[in-house]
Amino acid sequence: MTTKALLFDFDGLLMDTETTLLESWRGEWRRHGLELDPAGFFADHGGDTNESRYAALAAAVGPGYDRESSHRLRMAHRSRLNAALEPAPGIIGWLDRAAELGLRLAVASSSAITHVGTMLDQAGLRARFEVVATGDEVAAYKPDPAVYHIALDRLGLPAREALAFEDTPHGVAAARAAGLRCVAIPNPHADHARFMAADLLLPSAVALSLDAVLAEFARQADLASPCPAQRLARPENADWS
The missing domain is CATH 1.10.150 (DNA polymerase; domain 1)
Known part of the structure; x- marks a missing residue:
């Protein structure tokens, strides 16, 4: 895949x-x-x-x-x-590597474009994303998958050809409901125990290189395990503090 x-x-x-x-x-x-x-x-x-x-x-x-x-x-x-905010640790490295690999990028957020767009501009990230889909374009917010459906439609791709990245359990639920495989990186206020529906759970984007993330999903596809809990992976020696 x-x-x-x-x-x-x-x-x-x-x-x-x-x-x-x-x-x-x-x-x-x-x-x-x-x-x-x-x-x-x-x-x-x-x-x-x-x-x-x-x-x-x-x-x-x-x-x-x-x-x-x-x-x-x-x-x-x-x-x-x-x-004073900057992109989360490891995110720029992932985005740089995605560009090198020719991967297309999208944002799918329940927040309004006035907020998301302003912050992306501030961080110098907006031009990196081909698609930005936001909450003011949908009738229902995550865990409803509507915003992911919009993003996929604009990319012209089926869910099986994309990965989602989320920081909340309801975000993971939205991604999975849209048919997406999902990497969870819990935000500082989220309960890590509530992310069992994620395909891959990481403490931060620093924990694995993007190549390693993609390799993990290739491995999971080979295993074809039907149970999300069995697919859950935690890198050895990862810092969960």
Whole structure:
């Protein structure tokens, strides 16, 4: 089975915008003299869930809460945090090697193009991706596979000729539902135990070269194991700290 394209999630995978999101909310709670409980902060689906987060903060602050001011200050804080972000470790090496191998590249994200495009431009990555499919183009977010279907349609490729890369369990579920084989690199806030549906589980893009990733999928294809859990691989001596 020949791999012709790589499809990447964006938030938490290409860049650690999940941490900046959490920190922007922590800052807003602390501005009101409160502490945010991170348990349950990240939803089990893609898309914008900030309205429920504002509602929770408003309930904690009480009648004096100013939603408009809170949003403005939080977004300014997050913009400052995002401005310091660089691509996740190992990602540039993978993208460079993909170009050398002639692999086509796409982004498939539940976030809006205004966010994804801005961050890709900031990192100098946008020109590397032939296709960028985002959440404002679909009616349902991951774990729904719609955004992956769009990306594959634009590439003109069947799912069997592509690999997906994800950082969340619901992202893996979306990729698998689209018929894609999937590499999982859990973001710092994800539970590694929830990634059993992934075909390959890595601590970071530094853990394996892209050639080794492709070789692993070639090996899995030869084995033709029907059980995702049996296909799960962890590189020896990988740093999971």
